Amino acid sequence: MSSSLNLKYRLIIMNFLQFFLWGTWLTSLGVYLSVTLHFNAVEIGGIFATMGISALIMPALLGIIADRFLNAERVYAICHLLGAALLFYLPHVTEYSQVYFIMLLVTMCYMPTLGLTNTIAYNAMERSNFDIVKHYPPVRVWGTVGFIVAMWMVDIMKWTASANQLYLGAAAALILGLYAFTLPKCPPTHATKNSSWVSTFGLDAFVLFKEKKMAIFFIFSMLLGAALQITNLFGQQFLNDFALTEEYKDSFAVQHPGILTSLSQISEALFILAIPFFMKRYGIKNVMLISMLAWVLRFALFGIGNPDSGIVFIMLSMVVYGMAFDFFNVSGSLFVETETNPSFRASAQGLFILMTNGIGTIVGTMGSGYVVDLFTSSDGIKDWPSIWFSFAAYALVLAVVFSIVFKYKKTEHIKTA
Structure with a gap:
């Protein structure tokens, strides 16, 4: 197998797992919170708003770490391993305040990985002299495939109102976190290190x-x-x-x-x-x-x-x-x-x-x-x-x-x- 084809497959697996993980709970968590935990619409909206809060804060903070101090793929791995532990723990809490807090931590781990996925892929493709505009979309589309597969699994297994969707997400996050350590190196860039805050x-x-x-x-x-x-x-x-x-x-x-x-x-x-x-x-x-x-x-x-x-x-x-x-x-x-x-x-x-x-x-x-x-x-x-x-x-x-x-x-x- 050529090195370029091997790289594409590695990035396809990363994208598939990245969005498979999100697909395990993004569209069905509301049913679990409503039917199983009996939260009202405002409470459910508040829990989903944690994604917005995390998107405001975490990508910039972890971007600094990945840009200045630590390889992006290692930051990416750590985020998913922490997210796996939090998703595994989430079904064990039922009070709104506890669910909200754990979900905030889950999204703080997950939201920055959306940008890190692109960073790792772009860096690897540039180093291999790929035309990113041409070659990245066919890789990225496998993320959508992963999201669909996860939704189908949760649906077919009748887990839309079950905590099992969270355990499935935890398993996916664990696998992706470990897999991330094998991804192409994406070290901090000196140019970004010297940029202003x-x-x-x-x-x-x-x-x-x-x-x-x-x-x-x-x-x-x-x-x-x-x-x-x-x-x-x-x-x-x-x-x-x-x-x-x-x-x-x-x-x-x-x-x-x-x-x-x-x-x-x-x-x-x-x-x-x-x-x-x-x-x-x-x-x-x-x-x-x-x-x-x-x-x-x-x-x-x-x-x-x-x-x-x-x-x-x-x-x-x-x-x-x-x-x-x-x-x-x-x-x-x-x-x-x-x-x-x-x-x-x-x-x-x-x-x-x-x-x-x-x-x-x-x-x-x-x-x-x-x-x-x-x-x-x-x-x-x-x-x-x-x-x-x-x-x-x-x-x-x-x-x-x-x-x-x-x-x-x-x-x-x-x-x-």
Whole structure:
């Protein structure tokens, strides 16, 4: 086996396990917290908000360690080994405050590994003279495959409301943590060691807020980022609640919510291939508007769907998710890439992540919890159509306002190769 092919397989395994681990609990943990631990929507939103809190703090802190003191693959390994121990311990606590604290530690270990995965892969590919733009996407797509496989396993084993999903995640984290020690070396770079603390934390990118166009973009990144985790929190709970209705309780959607939800990830893997075409033909502003309107459809189709005559609407909602998620994240990243000064482009990308996965996640998870509670009766029955239509209205307002206030002509020099 050639060294280049061997490297690709090693990075594929890393990506597969990285997202397999996340897929064991991200879309089903809400069911476990609701059905098994009987937490309310606000409490569940608070627990999921730990991802946003961790995204605000940990990537920068561990980035300093990986950039200045310790090989990135070793930081990566330590994070996953600690995460494995925490996931294994999590089922042994049931009080909200304890679950919240342990979950905060879990996400503090996991969230920075998303960036470290890219760092390790990019470094290894550059050292082997790979064309990263060409060769990394086929490697990265195996992460989506891993996420789907994990969702299917949890679903088929009937673990969506069981702590076994956490034990499966712990096993995956342990295997990945040990495997990480065998990954290509990614030592600290002397150039980054000598950089200022302001640059290391990405604070120099905040100068972009002085430019109206960029300020509007980042604000809407935060507001749309609030929508990204809503269906991860409540999608499977929504399907699970149909079991309360006699005519739906034996339907495929109720019996296998994980498999049905995985259509979203399959769609995501397919739509990412269409982005260069849409970018070249319609431009960044229109692609981002398409994403916002796709979020409107994502929520509205859930609102009118059911596991019987309305199953087609639920399936369409899953399909449109790929456009909603990918078109915003990838087009937004490309906008930052082409519109910022190369001297702090990496910091600007970090700011984009901070606004979407950090502040946006906190706002979305906490805010959506209050919306769900607002439409939950005293006996615990949720008015799901009203819930989803509220989220759809939110996305529609964003789309309308964005189309008016964001001024950007279709003259972008987007790299689509």
